[in-house]
Amino acid sequence: MKGKHKIVVKNNRLHYEFEIKRNITIIKGDSATGKTTLINMIRQFANLGNASGIEIECDAPCTVLEGNLWQMLLKNLSGNIIFIDEENQFIRQQEFAELVKASDNYFVIITRENLYNLPYSVEEIYGLYSSGKYQNTKQIYQEMYHIYPLNQDLSCKPDKIIVEDTNSGYEYFKAISKEKNIVCESAGGKTKIFAMLEQLKAETESICVIADGAAIGPEMDALYKMSVEKGNIKLYLPESFEWIILSSELLEDKEIKDIIDKPENYIESQEYFSWERFFTKLLVDKTAGTYLKYQKGKLNPTYLHEKNKNIILKNIKNSIDF
Structure with missing residues (x-):
């Protein structure tokens, strides 16, 4: 399954409307925000159809x-958008x-x-x-919003960069950091980033975390809370290092540009x-x-040649002030 899919679930009182474009979408939030009600409405429509008073578009x-x-049911579903409650x-x-x-299904998982x-x-x-879109009627219009801001302010020059892994991306950022007199370290995996940040004692340093x-997503709750609390930690989260290269137009390939514009298609x-795997193969x-x-495991030195390095760096500079 691929592509972007618009979903409308409504009755005479509630109207949910949102789009999904990846295999996994997570809906979080506190109680009484309408998450479980959405699941109930989809279930009622599946059981009763139009007699439920619910419409799904x-x-x-x-x-x-x-x-x-659930295992048997899932194995027999294909091309569906599957909703699952946290219970x-x-x-x-x-x-x-x-x-x-x-x-080959898409999954919308409601969980805190x-x-x-x-x-x-x-x-x-x-x-x-x-949203208040229908504030003058009796119907409540429910929309989704990104919990974590997609574009953090990274305008300050970092004193230290922490890269998620030890692959080609780390080698590139390490080389750039050395030129700029910036410390660059690898966390050795996304699950180790938070622990590495906790061990840092100096809170006056400006730190930039670079991860896919x-x-x-699973690590974002802890990372985002820490970045807000400490104030000196910024998060740069492109799709992947391979996506950075592809979107920099270093390869001057029209098909790549079309894919980067709408990868979900x-x-x-x-x-x-994960989309990271697609961009690596591409x-x-x-x-x-x-x-x-x-090669993902070891950076081709050609990417550090002055012209190529700067084309990639120009793309990154929109987010990090090297």
Whole structure:
């Protein structure tokens, strides 16, 4: 399943309207914000149809997954948008993550917890609010909003950069940081970033964390709270380092530009558990047999040649002041 899908769920009192474009969308938030009501309305429509007084508008079937037979039900669903409430304990199980990975469905999961077994994007974590669009009627209009701001103010020059992993992205940022007299360290994985930040004693240093936004969702709650509380920590969360290269137009490829503009139209959810994997394969395929041949595990030195380095850096400078 791929593409962007608009979903409208409504009755004579409530109107939910939102779009999803990835295999995993998370809806968080406090009680009494309408999350469970949304699930109930979809369930009622599935059971009673038009007699429920509920209308659902979507180009894909919407269904609720729940109960003890969830494995069997999920294995028999294809091309659906599947809604799951947090009361279902199976969303925390590794078996669920494996079935999601092999599925060609989209999943909308309502939970206040962080699901560390799933690699979901920081861009697809939402809350619900009543927009007031119909404030002069009896109907309440519910919309989704991003819980975490997608564009933090990174205008200050960092004293230290912490990169999520030890692959090509780290090698690139380490080389740039050395030129700018900035300390650059690897966290050795996204799950270790928070612990590394906790160990830092100096709160006067300006620190920039660079991580793949395409899969950092489960870690965002702790990272964002720390960045707000301390004030000296900024988060730069592009889709991935490969996305940075592809969007920099270093390769001067029209197809790449079209894909970067609307990646949801090209990324098949059953084939790519995370968008980061798609962008890695795209870059590897597009540079195969060229002087820019890309490997995730070790940076091709060509990317650090002055011209190439600066083309990529120009794209990054929109977010980080090196």
